Amino acid sequence: MERIDIGLTVNGVRHERQVEPRRLLSDFLREDLGLTGTHVGCEHGVCGACTVLLDGDSARSCLTFAVQCDGASVRTVEGLGAPGALHPLQESFRRHHALQCGFCTPGMLMTALDLLAKYPLATDDEIREGLSGNLCRCTGYVNIVNAIRETAAARGDDTG
């Protein structure tokens, strides 16, 4: 199978690789770059677990071919914060116990980051609408909404 050269920036680090055209961005991140923070759930764009920021916009990495990301800039959950230096949104998730098993969390965080950048999120309805494409099978939505509400209210601080 032919492989194609691509170069992209992930969390500020430039990577050059050869990929099969059918390589999904989700698998590229996990298998080729070892960035397993991005989770793979349904693989058809329903669960939201694989959400990353692609050129600043949230995107389903399971619905994106790596070959289409040549020249792109990707941000994954690994680029948000580090143990001991969590992103404010991660801090809020921890404070509100907004994760149980943690499987959906990377997708929730990256989705919430984009929602916070683009929408007022003035009401819980708006937050819930924004999260409607992310499934939490622990059904821990209440605490996730609480965490995002608090972060939205504290905006003005750096949420990026």
Add this chain to the structure above:
Amino acid sequence: MKPPAFKYVAAGSVEEATARLAEYGDDARPIAGGQSLVPMMNFRLVSPAVLVDIRRIAPPDAIEEADGHVRVGALTRHRALETSPLVRERFPVLAAAMGHVAHLAIRNRGTIGGSLCHADPAAELPALAVLLDARIHTASCSGERIVEAGSFFEGALWTALEDGEIVTRIDFPLLRPGTGWGFREFARRHGDFALAGAAATVTGSAGRAVEVRIALFGVGETPVRATAAEALLTGTGLEPDAVAAAVDALRNAIDPDDDLHASAEYRRHLAGVMAERALGDAWARVGAGAGGGAA
């Protein structure tokens, strides 16, 4: 699952894209945002041997007003249509509908051309194209043509596009001054495909509706205009009796399917409710002068 293997070809121009599509024929599919195609490939519902990447054949998110139309490039993403100041001013119904398309992450990638070509009967954009009498510009090796939205959608996931033909632009003719709009859909969960939905525009003058347009989606193989209902309402003041008669007419004119999400009867009922509400919103906006499209 994982998508099947394919050959990847990136096109740099419309000419190159159509030449490549002609070269590979039935084995090839164009890909832009991939938000409809990739899930189908991951499910192995489709297995194109070649994908021709058309994202670089024209500038992205090209939206402009010219010659009495708002012209939208096929590579425009749903999110750009949702937030465009020009679209919000001229076609607030279009901007409002875009907010119902899937989820933000999908709207960030999915393109207008892709949605039209995918032609899901429950999708918002095809219904809006039909409502607004959009003109769909296409290109192939044989040249360019313009297809009226009303004859573009031929069946579920089936359009008037010929092999090797791609959509390049969608032109929306400006609405007349004094036109109000409404958009209503019902989905189990925000962002899901609607069980049924309706979009309407009403142009009012001296307390009468001089032009009424209603498009329904999720109620059959393609989005449809409720022409009988439109005729019944034209010339009326959208009084409750007139609206009730129009809703009856549109319910009788559609042939929705049963599936595990809703029965045909429920969809028929719902289409009427959504249309009634959309018409009410449109009529109220005529009065409020917030119709959009006023020159």
